[in-house]
Amino acid sequence: KAGVTQTPRYLIKTRGQQVTLSCSPISGHRSVSWYQQTPGQGLQFLFEYFSETQRNKGNFPGRFSGRQFSNSRSEMNVSTLELGDSALYLCASSPRAGAYQETQYFGPGTRLLVL
Amino acid sequence: GENVEQHPSTLSVQEGDSAVIKCTYSDSASNYFPWYKQELGKGPQLIIDIRSNVGEKKDQRIAVTLNKTAKHFSLHITETQPEDSAVYFCAASKGSNSGYALNFGKGTSLLVTP
Numbered sequence: 001k002a003g004v005t006q007t008p009r010y011l012i013k014t015r016g017q018q019v020t021l022s023c024s025p026i027s028g029h030r031s032v033s034w035y036q037q038t039p040g041q042g043l044q045f046l047f048e049y050f051s052e053t054q055r056n057k058g059n060f061p062g063r064f065s066g067r068q069f070s071n072s073r074s075e076m077n078v079s080t081l082e083l084g085d086s087a088l089y090l091c092a093s094s095p096r097a098g099a100y101q102e103t104q105y106f107g108p109g110t111r112l113l114v115l
Numbered sequence: 116g117e118n119v120e121q122h123p124s125t126l127s128v129q130e131g132d133s134a135v136i137k138c139t140y141s142d143s144a145s146n147y148f149p150w151y152k153q154e155l156g157k158g159p160q161l162i163i164d165i166r167s168n169v170g171e172k173k174d175q176r177i178a179v180t181l182n183k184t185a186k187h188f189s190l191h192i193t194e195t196q197p198e199d200s201a202v203y204f205c206a207a208s209k210g211s212n213s214g215y216a217l218n219f220g221k222g223t224s225l226l227v228t229p
Contacts, residue, residue, distance in 0.1 A: 103164065
């Protein structure tokens with residue numbers, strides 16, 4: 001099976017702009033989570049989607065939003081970009097086939113640089 | 116919220132030696148503890164995980180131990196090889212119907228020298 005794919009891999013934006021990142025989960029996986037990775041804060045949970053519904057949200061401002069489509073693909077959007085939003089954004093998918101925690105498989109990430 | 120602390124932040128060992136990385140967590144409701152390996156330019160890759168109903172798990176050269184009372188868990192890598200060099204992250208999760216968010220430690224940069 002193909003792994004988690006994320007597009008684009010690299011992105012440069014300027015302050016005030018908005019950006020949309022895309023994630024395609026492993027085939028058959030129904031849950032998608034997003035994480036932000038920075039040198040200072042490490043890996044931080046953004047949000048989790050399952051069956052097109054946001055199930056959980058991390059401690060990030062409302063500028064960060066996301067959605068999931070019926071084919072389980074997900075997008076996240078960051079509006080009014082700030083310099084501090086520069087980070088590696090990681091998407092992870094899991095089957096969500098049962099009522100227990102399953103492995104989350106990470107994609108390669110999208111590296112966002114805000115100038 | 117959950118706070119996961121990881122030590123050491125850097126670790127250098129010689130090839131063939133063992134490496135141990137330790138993590139502590141704050142939320143006693145956490146019940147799932149994965150370990151991820153991240154190589155340069157790649158996303159984290161799961162290497163082993165353990166659930167709260169198990170005290171120890173082993174997979175070839177890698178083992179994880181969990182002490183629920185003390186709220187700490189450790190990764191043990193034996194017979195280290197240069198290809199084990201990477202950043203390792205521990206994580207903890209409550210794993211409930213409201214979500215499976217992973218709370219990560221800050222990472223350990225492991226260097227295995229030949």
